[in-house]
Amino acid sequence: MRAKLMDDVLRESIESRINKLKNLPALPEASVKILAAVNDPDVDIDKLVKVIALSPALVARLLGLANSAFFAQSRQIDDLHTAIVRVLGLQMVKSLSLGILLNVQLDARQCKCFDSQSFWMHSLITAVAAQKLAGIDGGRDLSAANAYTGGLLLHIGLLVVAYLFPKELDVILCRGPSDYRHIETEVQKYFGQSHYQMGYILLKKWRLPEFFLSMLRDIDSKEPVEERAAFVRCILAGQRICYALLDDNADESGLEPVAQQAGLPFDQVVMVFRTMLNNKDNVQKLAAEISG
Template sequence: MNAGVKQTIELQMNSLKNLPVLPEASLRILAAINTPEIPIDKLADALSLSSGLVARLLGLANSAYFARGRNVSDIRTAIFQVLGLDLVKALALAIIFNVLFDTRKCQGFDAEYFWIRSLTTAVSAQKLAAEIPQLREFTPSTIYSGGLLLNIGILVLGYLQPDELHGIFVDSKKNRLSVAQEISQQLGQSHYQIGYFLLHKWHLPMLYQVLLQNYENKDFEGAEQSLLALLRICERLSATVITGQPINPLEFEAECRKIELPLERVLELAEQLAENQPAMQKLATIMGN
């Protein structure tokens, strides 16, 4: 390891120690989001602690993707009649992170692309999970949130080290590596591990910590192994669909077999996702602003 790489890794580790403390309002909102079967009124009251979050959720509820001509002016209506309880929980989680980690100083960070990747992964996981008996113990909102949080470490880097992450974006194109590969190569650990540090510091539900901590561990044998396999499938699927590349069934076959997921279902979903990309793009734009 040369001195420059070592210094970069040390800088990264020191920066992680400076992760912001989660505000009290956000703590209460996250507690509500992660309360199973919480009444809509109690969730609405918790979300109302953040005017910015309410404004963003109402913007989503009134977007063409959801509203279908209706005008939604209060958060309870948005939850009950438009977005639904599970989706509001997942979107609120993503919006909290987006607000706390301002990545505008990172020149190469494309917030819209980040969120459409995250949203497509989350939607894919939620839809495909219905085909997998081993995942019945996980709620749809949990699976959706797991997909949204996979790449949270990139947001952290964009906030803490904007110049370093911009350099990684440039180098990944030059070296023809994925951003994830370039982060691991330059920083000595993956963005999944960085995301895990954040979730651990903020005491978010253990499930999400386990998913990020073990995402790259193909030998993991815990209760979450089937969900991890599904998320790997969905992250690869989202990258392929968004770039408009043709689906190569061989890239998905082994993971699908492992969790008894019909490969045909993945290919069908890929077509559906491609058709819905314009609507997903609008949703990602609202979330990324």
């Protein structure tokens, strides 16, 4: 009886804090303008630089990244415009700015077992794999840029969990395997909803484009809305390639279901896997730079 009472109190506490997601403080005005710019497909470099300059911390992170060992520049890059044109590229700056801003707003440091580098590693591999899959001509008319951003945002709900429930997530992370499939299952079991659902609440609160809200809303569905089904399958296939790459015994044997899921030729999916495998160390270095 006492155990049941404690379970009820715990569940009420969890539900109460999840409800607080709907009342998260608004983003600072500068962040709102930056998010609007990075989600504008027609924004030019000059306008993007001007808007990003509203956040000195973001400028510092992007310049630090451009000058990191990962990009091995022979000369110091000291302005953002040059960093975008010569080193980072417009799409990378837009996507990483989005991720960094959301990461700054959700401080996960109270969750002792949360591995920021691992989080970025999963996010970046999924993003790049989804981007490459979307770029394969299959008559699906998918945006490679949207696929990259979708992959980057796929696990944003884990930051929400780490921010709102650091102690509870620590139990999951410290006592179980680090496999994200296990973490996903345990979060669903413990909180009664997936981290995708929590990520959806966050992105809706902060008014990100409906396209990405729909992705998180549909990701758990066995029958996603038809006009978004190809995109959701592409993101999920990118995620499965990520899991395969991070497996200690990574090989191509499990890629047939991935190809079927994405509706793509098996040999093309294998090619994406091999490309990602060859660049795994580089992505890991980039994740280390981003996680700081």
